Amino acid sequence: MNTVLVTGTNRGLGLEFCRQYARAGWRVIACCRGPEQASALKRLASDNANVQIYRLDVCDHATIDCLAEQLADTAIDQLIANAAYYGDCRGHGYGRLDYQAWRTTLETNVLGAVKVAEAFTPHLRRRAKPLIVAVSSLMGSIADNNSGGSLLYRSSKAALNAAMKSLAIDLRSAGIGVLIFHPGWVKTDMGGPDALIDAETSVAGMMKQIDVFDISQSGSFLNYDGAALPW
Ligand code: NDP
Numbered sequence: 001m002n003t004v005l006v007t008g009t010n011r012g013l014g015l016e017f018c019r020q021y022a023r024a025g026w027r028v029i030a031c032c033r034g035p036e037q038a039s040a041l042k043r044l045a046s047d048n049a050n051v052q053i054y055r056l057d058v059c060d061h062a063t064i065d066c067l068a069e070q071l072a073d074t075a076i077d078q079l080i081a082n083a084a085y086y087g088d089c090r091g092h093g094y095g096r097l098d099y100q101a102w103r104t105t106l107e108t109n110v111l112g113a114v115k116v117a118e119a120f121t122p123h124l125r126r127r128a129k130p131l132i133v134a135v136s137s138l139m140g141s142i143a144d145n146n147s148g149g150s151l152l153y154r155s156s157k158a159a160l161n162a163a164m165k166s167l168a169i170d171l172r173s174a175g176i177g178v179l180i181f182h183p184g185w186v187k188t189d190m191g192g193p194d195a196l197i198d199a200e201t202s203v204a205g206m207m208k209q210i211d212v213f214d215i216s217q218s219g220s221f222l223n224y225d226g227a228a229l230p231w
Contacts, residue, residue: 001050003076005029005123007058007116008083010038012188013135016199017080020207022048029071031056031083058083058112059104068119075126078210081113082135086190087152094151102152109156114163124176131177131213133206134164136221138182143230161221161231168219177218181206184224197224 004021008014010032018030022044028051032038035053045051056067087105092098117132124130138144140157161180168178183202187195205224221229 001025001027002078003027003029003074004078004080005031005076005116005120006080006082007031007056007112009053010034010041012190013183013186013199013203014080014082015041015044016203017082017207018044018051020200020203022051024207026050026077028052029054029074029076031067033057033083056116058116059107061115064115064119068123071120071123074123076120076123076130077127078131078133079117079120079124080133080135081116083112084109084135084156084190087156088150093149097151102155105152105156106159109153110159110163113160114167117167121171121174121176125174128175129177129213129215130175131179131210132164132167132171133210134160134178134180135183135206136160136164136180138223138229141182141221141230165219165221172215172218175215177213177215179210179213179217180219180221181209182221182223182229 004026006014006017009018009030018028021028030041030051031054035055045053054067085105085108087101113134137157139154140161164178164180184197185191185195186202187198202224209222209226223229
């Protein structure tokens with residue numbers, strides 16, 4: 001059975017990834033940091049035997065290693081590094097920066113995503129066409145930054161892009177692909193109610209690109225609809 005591991009699955013895009021992979025008949029390893037409160041995810045898992053929920057805080061490296069060990073016999077086809085934190089609170093712009101929030105943003109969005117990829121690379125190596133998907137953001141694009149602000153989030157996604165680009169190069173000889181996505185501006189807790197698209201449209205778009213992925217595209221930074229984005 002094809003298997004996907006997704007992080008940050010209790011809400012937003014992570015939950016929608018689980019819904020769409022479950023519908024496609026995949027085994028879904030749905031990781032979230034608070035399974036007790038994850039009511040929508042628990043409903044999905046009770047309706048779909050192929051969805052299994054695991055506790056995972058991407059900032060807790062020991063727990064990531066434990067889960068990788070627990071799943072040592074599981075081959076994973078795709079890993080979706082989706083969990084993220086938007087640390088730029090109102091009133092904490094330049095001049096009043098919240099450095100602790102910045103550390104949390106980097107811990108979650110950069111170190112967390114890379115650590116999960118690193119811990120599960122042995123599981124990916126056991127499949128023929130393995131893929132790491134980093135859910136990044138156009139706000140990580142330096143070339144596209146015309147409006148400034150959001151130092152914490154922008155710097156974290158720029159660093160995530162740089163790290164994932166290197167992984168794409170380093171893992172290519174092992175046949176492991178890496179795709180970096182901007183999911184669009186999506187109606188979730190993070191995107192807010194004024195966002196342009198819903199989670200279903202965003203995830204369906206990314207999954208379409210994932211479906212046609214070829215290793216020659218590894219290291220690309222793509223919009224959810226497949227358009228190439230500037231770094
Ligand atoms: P949400 O804020 O709705 O969801 C974020 C998810 O990340 C939640 O499940 C949250 O869990 C989880 N998370 C945060 N910190 C951790 C952690 N330490 N360990 C495990 N899980 C954690 O955001 P979206 O669904 O909108 O975002 C998904 C991805 O898409 C993110 O990478 C985001 O940066 C990116 N993105 C989103 C855009 C949008 O418009 N929505 C635009 C561009 C990029 P918990 O409930 O426990 O906090």
